[in-house]
Amino acid sequence: MKTEEKGYVIGVDTGGTFTDVVLLKPNGEFVTGKAPTTPADFSMGVTNAATEVARQMGLALEELLTRI
Secondary structure (H helix, E strand, C coil): CCCCCCCCEEEEEECCCEEEEEEECCCCCEEEEEEECCCCCHHHHHHHHHHHHHHHHCCCHHHHHHCC
């Protein structure tokens, strides 16, 4: 994977039990992540699910976010 790869698109679904993140790569591939929803602070569930996507891609969350 090229480190300069940009143009990722991310979608989030915050549900009652799980928060799902779907990442679309520029080449059309999808990567998905899931984490428990955190009703006290929904951003934590989103961050946790995005971190799972980053982990699957072999990236730190910060690196993933620079590509979106």
